[in-house]
Amino acid sequence: MKIKEYLKNNILYLDGGMGTILQKRGLLPGEEPERWNITHPEIIADIHKAYFDAGSNVVNTNTFGANLLKFSKTELEEIIKAAVNNAITAKETSTSKGEKFIALDIGPSGKLLKPYGDFEFEKAVELFAQTVKLGVKYGVDLIFIETMNDSLETKAALLAAKENSDLPVFVSNAYGEDGKLMTGASPEAMVALLEGMGADAIGANCSLGPKQLENVINKLLKYSSTPIILKPNAGLPKSVNGETVFDVDAEEFSILVAELTKKGVSVIGGCCGTTPDYIKALKNKTSGLSPLPITSKNFTLVSSYTNAVVFGQEPVLIGERINPTGKKRFKQALIENDIDYVLNEGVRQQEKGVHILDVNVGLPDIDEASMLKKTVFELQAIIDLPLQIDTSNHCAMEAALRIYNGKALINSVNGKEESMRTIFPLVKKYGGVVVALTLDDNGIPDSAEGRIVIAEKILKTAEEYGISKKDIIFDTLAMTVSAEQTAANTTLKALKYIKEVLGCHTSLGVSNISFGLPNRDAINGVFFALALENGLSAAIMNPYSADMMKTYYAFRALKGLDKNCENYIEQAENFVTTSQNISANSKNDKNFKSNLIQAIAKGLKEQAAEITKDLLTKKKGLDIINDDIIPALNIVGKGFEEKTVYLPQLLMSAESAKYAFEVIKQTSTVMTDTSRTNRPIVIATVEGDIHDIGKNIVKLLLENYGFAVTDLGKDIPPEKVLETATKLNATLVGLSALMTTTVPAMEKTISLIRENLPNCKVIVGGAVLNKEYAEKIGADKYAKDAMEAVRYAEEIML
Amino acid sequence: MEFTVYKKSFSPPSINKQEVLRYAGCKETREEVELLFNEALKQTEGKLTYSVCFCKVPIKINDEYVDLSFAKTHSLHLTKCLVGCGYAYIFAATIGLNMDRLIAKATKTSPALAVMLQALGAERIEALCNKFEEYITKQSSVDISLKPRFSPGYGDLPLSFQKEIFSFLGCYKQIGLSLNDSLIMSPSKSVTAIIGILEKTITKKQI
The missing domain is CATH 3.20.20.330 (Homocysteine-binding-like domain)
Structure with a gap:
């Protein structure tokens, strides 16, 4: 048997x-x-x-x-x-x-x-x-x-x-x-x-x-x-x-x-x-005992490497911000391979309270499979939320699902034969809950009934692939209400039927409904509430939208999902906009020449960003950098060198400066001194070593001072450092190592650079190094801390 | 003789704030530093585990090497540290992978917080080692005192001795602690060490 x-x-x-x-x-x-x-x-x-x-x-x-x-x-x-x-x-x-x-x-x-x-x-x-x-x-x-x-x-x-x-x-x-x-x-x-x-x-x-x-x-x-x-x-x-x-x-x-x-x-x-x-x-x-029958538990579950999200118990929020559509800065980050920007977008949405992150990194000119795989891997290193893998590229979908640590939400399949033929085998092999769009080769049906017919077809085909109904979530497609007056009602009608009659969970990209209308958030918030009342299980949404978050917390409070309305009360103060908070909290300290200098020197990130936004209405980005940001950094940098400012304070200021830079970057491409931006610096933690805090601190400060830094990350082979330094014609390479066992890899990297790029300087740092050791392995400079690295970069780039 | 490897989870040791700030490079506390310290505490609350696996082994010392029962080493510094001891504890301790995840996250979003978490992690693992020492001292049926903890990489005991300890204690299976090819431990906030046991009566006789 x-x-x-x-x-x-x-x-x-x-x-x-x-x-x-x-x-x-x-x-x-x-x-x-x-x-x-x-x-x-x-x-x-x-x-x-x-x-x-x-x-x-x-x-x-x-x-x-x-x-x-x-x-x-x-x-x-x-x-x-x-x-x-x-x-x-x-x-x-x-x-x-x-x-x-x-x-x-x-x-x-x-x-x-x-x-x-x-x-x-x-x-x-x-x-x-x-x-x-x-x-x-x-x-x-x-x-x-x-x-x-x-x-x-x-x-x-x-x-x-x-x-x-x-x-x-x-x-x-x-x-x-x-x-x-x-x-x-x-x-x-x-x-x-x-x-x-x-x-x-x-x-x-x-x-x-x-x-x-x-x-x-x-x-x-x-x-x-x-x-x-x-x-x-x-x-x-x-x-x-x-x-x-x-x-x-x-x-x-x-x-x-x-x-x-x-x-x-x-x-x-x-x-x-x-x-x-x-x-x-x-x-x-146990003799005489028969096993209890194995019953099918009807839980729709997605998971990360730590926890599962269960659909149907509470409204599930899927953060939509990791997506380049309509976001210039995000596109730029993808093109420049700036994964940290993408990760920060993930962390901020988590802080806003989403349960799942949608991940879409599709751009025409990038290798989507490799970018999506990398993004999923990096996000899962630091964020414990389940991910929704969002791509129409089959290879990218498989690459991401294969390495995904958990059971992912898959976005998406639809009623087209081709779509089901490519997506369902992936769902079967790697596991996943798949979002099914109620459209097929004939497009999106105008009627709720038409969408329901497609949903039934999708369920039948999924069953043939051995995929259970509980692993399908239907999206009945929110269409623009400004173009078609009945759009919202049609979507909601199909949604309600699928939830109540077909017994499946549902999801919507809520904000599509308001396209073309002014003050879109107002429409989105109300539509979200209507959809929740009609059986919406999950929303793909913008967690930075106060209207959406208000609806979410208010709905939970009204539906008895929020004990003593605790979450609502806790969140209510966040419904006030950030700028109101900032102006209420900031006190002017006369020791500082401007509010921005004060915010940066005191390491107040949000304030620095808000003040910069305000300043940009009055003066140019480059002037803000020269009048406020650089002087603030100089105050703190000098304090650190004189030991009156501690490392955490220096870093808080550097982060605040970065927030200010980021605001300027979004509105202007003119950044700073081109003698610095034209002479790139490449930094890395050497092969075999996985410590990168020190290296990241150096990167942050160098960027603050206007240098163009390419960060290769940690555990980087010597050949990769050389390849990048050659490609960028780097002026300076910075290497970090924290273990005695990885210093030989540092020495090998230096010697490769010496042989191939005689004009490129090498600066090293890390707990196991000192000046003498650095000289012995052939480095040009040992920096004991990040400020010293900045000073050396300034010196050689004069 | 069979060697029994024990595994124990401890409750969180109390936090020494001054020590954390010292690790973070702050001689005194300030408002901004205080905010960071509190944020680090908030983020780690309930997220850390305090696990130790350990085994007591008989040791023999002669002119050439120390025999720790599961491995021999020529380290003179270790020999010096174990003089007078008939037994030693071999142990591995970790506060778990979540601290690494939080540090990695902060490294991407706030290096200042990363420095504070790093400092908190360093203090936490030391506190765990101290708590473990208190535990084994209390548990002992005879009056003992413990020699200082001695880890691979100290003095002339090579870092590669980690491999022997990992293999002997089965650290990965016991407490999820692994060693990579560069001999870096993961989770990073972990300690392995050898602690010589001095039975007080024996010590007196020797003196």
Whole structure:
């Protein structure tokens, strides 16, 4: 019988601990347990057999760490072959009459993936793929991915399993005492990710005992429509007379696991510290129990690497500002590869309270696939909101979905055959909730009925691809009311029907409704309220619009979604415009010649921006820079050099100056001294090093002083630094390193520059360096802090 | 002998504000600095974890090397630090990845805040190590005192010794702490170290 079929009507018993038993049988600290498949096959087969005899239906091969990071290709194949053979021997010799399956065991690689580790996502997929292929070759019945404590690595392993086999895949994560994975994912987020990608069973193992995993299991049971795995430790370890023992015995263990089995867990076993006796006890305690039927939970979930957003409980706000349409400054940022600008747009929307960020970086002249992939990666390094991937470029969509850490919202599919044929396979493979636009080859129907017909067609086709209704969100398309008087009513009518009759969630790009009308926010806010009342689940909207946010908070308060109206009261003061706040709060200090100098010197960012806006109505941008911004920076810079101003203060001023510059940049291209902007500076943290705070501080200050800085980021290979410096004809290269282990990479970069660009100066900095060391590795200058770097740049560019 | 690696989560240690400001390069507090400090506290509230994995090992010292049971090293500085000790704790501590995420975010949006978060992170991990030391001292059945924490990279103990500690404690599986090819730890606000244990009665005899 196939395992998936068996699981429908039976509780599936897994095995228990392997590593902890091997230690008792003589495995030494630091010794690789996987080698025992070859050196001690009889012991491994014996352990597997004992589990089968005790009642396990599944044993995991002794391949937890069997991958190419630890073993050569030849040895890996020998290990997996021997491991599978050991399990087959056990299966053949076991006296148990139960169904028996062999699972290829896959544990974590031991390396953290980028952006916080140094392991590339695709390399992780390839690593797991090699192990999977060998498991398949030697005849396992299923793949068991376990003890994963990072969501992205879990995704890499699952993807590798799906791309390289047709076998069932079980996925189990290691949750900590806080009920989350080590890298932050909640059980709901893991349900979204793993079910979306089609795992056949999901759950929790290792890390804790059954009691401590109860809350995790409850959440998994609540949200998941997939069989749930529970494979806990025998409690916590302790040392007794030089021997490691666990504090939950077989009896207690089996009682606790049996309780959770009654609640709906159907795949059970043990992890560290458990033995065949535990499985035997578990089998006894659960004898006669049938698994509860797996019911389809109707949650529409998208997730980030930490949390899930559930549709239908509260209105969901999708921030629309990461999009170049109609935004000159945003377009410029994309063309200049200025990812920080895009990231700031994301952070600001998060601060405004959106739940999901729409990400659209499509421009005619850029490589959209690579830009979208990069933007998604960078956003996910710093923002824990789920993302809506917004592109009509199929390759860009796949590139972004592949590396996305979580279950994304996909924008969009529509009723055209071509659209469904390209998008649905991506939804099926990578998981996702897809926004479906109610239009097809004949355009957008004028009537609500026409849009509903398209919605029904989309649902039917999705089903053929194996995509559930809950993973489709309909957008009934807000059309311009100034062009067609019935537009709003048509959209709302279709929306209401889809929500109430078809039972699907809905989304709208709200602001389209007001196109061509004055004071658009007023129309948008009211239309948003009408749509919410007609069943709108999510809005793609501008969170900087006070009218939209007023509607959102007021709606929640009126609908009983905001306890004691707390959120409304908290937000009400923000409905006053920023400039009113600024003027109320600012007091003039006579020590400063102008308000802008004061704002910058005191590090008041918002004020600096507002005052600059005001000043621009009276004088030119270049005059503001020369009269106010530069003098303010000089005051603070001098103070820092004289040690009367501290580093955080210097930086707050620099940030305020940047805000002021940004306002000027939006209205004028004339920035500053061309002798500086024409002589570019390239900066980077060297290869192998991931520390970039210091480098970013230097960048900020150099930019403040009018230098054109190209920041390559961190972990940059020497060749890349040279390539960029050559291309830009850089006057100065700045390099940063914080580890003694990465200084050789700095030395190599300097020597490459010396050989190829003799006129280019090199300045270095970082905690492990000093003047002498900098000279030794061939740098022109060591700067102890950012101001010194600025002074050196000024000196050489005189 | 089997080595038992323990894992423990601690409640947040109390914050030493002066220490945070010192790490941030401020000799005294000022209004602007105060605002930043409060913002750093607000952003990290409830986001940090305080996890430690550790193991007590017997050690032997001879003229050539220190035998820590799971690895040997020729470090003279470590030898000096462990003189008189029959056992040592090997431990790894971390305040988790969220601090790195917050610092990375601030690095893009507000370097001033990034500096303050960095300082807070440095103070937090030190505070966690101190709390861990208090814990093992209290837990000991005999009266002990602890030698100063000694980490790979100190003196002549090479940074590459990290690999031995990571492999022995299973840091990634235990507390999600990983080591990259440049021997940088992730999460970055983490510490690994060796702490010599002096049993007070033995110390007296030796003196």
